[in-house]
Amino acid sequence: MYGEWLVLINTLYNLAILTFTAKVTGVFVKNTRLLMSSIISSLIAVIGGQTLLTIVLSFIVLIGLAFRFKLRSFQKQGPIVLTATIVIGGLLTALQPYLKNLSVMHFIVLCLLLAVGNLIIFYKQWGFVKLERVSGQFVFQTTLKVFDKEIPLSAFVDTGNQCIEPLSGKPVHFVSYAALRPYLPATIREALMQWQETDPYDVSMFSVDYQRLIRFIHVNTVQQQTVVLGFRFDEWHIKGESSQVKTNEYIVLTKKAKNFPHSTAAILHFSALSNNS
Template sequence: MIGELLVLYNTLFNYLLLKFTKEITGLYVKKRRLLFSAFVSGLVSSIFYQTFIGAVLSFLLLIGLAFSFRFQTLLKQGTVLLVATFFLGGLLTSLLPFLLRQSDLIFFIFCLSLAVLSLTFIHSKWRNLTKERLQQSFVVDCELELFQNTYSLKGFIDTGNECVEPISGKPVHFLSYQAVEEKLPKELKVGLLTWNDQNPYQLTMFPDFMYPKIRVLRLSTVQKETSTALAFRFERLILYGNIKKEILDEYVVFTRHDARFPQNAQMILHVLALN
């Protein structure tokens, strides 16, 4: 009975480690293959309990049966699995003195719960780090020319921003009002603060020379909420950094919700800025 329990414990922990490794490395593997690999490895490690050869053989079988026996796989997935194994093993070992007096069932439940929670936490942190690195690649320095004024900004190219001005079909970008408030022309600032989205086509608060460059847009959020906003056609937008580009005669919408902008950006750029 002890042998069967040892195989069961090893299989469950092996499966958790394999699933964690699969998620981290982004490799698709069927669950039954992971389970089969976890069982075979758990069986071998139970037979050759506390021997170096058994540990090495169990590890190779765990990686090879789950992901293949290729050298590249052993190097990539094997490294992640090895680090996760040492982390989890060290964590459980450090808590072992506090659990020796508990029943086998409580001991097993606690260890399994700790393994699930710790690996889930690491995976969550890893995904956030990966997302952060990916977002940083879309950060650019911008120089916006609007109504003959120039603003130096930090922009973020949002692949989810596909908003366009319906008549011309030109892309629409989003600009933090707070980022440019001090440098805005007085007549534009007064107009923005006076304009009422309940009566959106009433634009008398803006100077006459701005009228040809103003468009009233209906915007839709991811949550399916709609709102009315004013878009202004700018003269030029220059992007610097990894992406060098000059954009002419597109539209920008002022927004007060810049706290939601990724990477502390001051301007959310249209996805076509990547082209």
């Protein structure tokens, strides 16, 4: 009877790990195939005992039957299965002293719930890390030329930023005011302090030369539509595999840059992904 319980427990754990692995790697596998792989691998592990050969054979059968006996499967799904097995095994080993007084059925149910819950959390974190890695490909080192200054900035291309200057249709980019402040002329800093969001069209505090650079940008927020100041810049050199230079477009200075992705100092318009300026 003890052996049957071990096969059942191992089967349930294997099934949870295989399901998790299929989700993470984006591979569709029939549930019947996952179940068959889980059962056969469990039988090998229980019958063969805790020997190195048995563990390796069980691991190979688990991956091979579920994802086919191909080198690619062991390269792609193998590390995920191994990592999940170590994580789940470590968790249950740590909690085992606190679960020893439970009945067999309660022990199996609780361990399974802990395993599945941990894998769900692991899956969500895995997705977050993957998203961060992918979004990191949209981070660029740039040099912005504005107000007769050349300013180095890290920037993130946001495909959701489709803001444009309404008269010219030129792209609008968002730049951290804190990052630009050390480079801004004193007259610009003072004028920005005097400018009021409640009366956005009054730009008399700016000199005539700077007023020529200003456009009024309509920005939609969750609460309402607001009008902010956009400043025309001379050049923005975006470095990368296919470097490009944006010219005579607009930037909006924002103090709300704490949540910019990857701690960048600027959010570029989605058009920065294209080489056509």
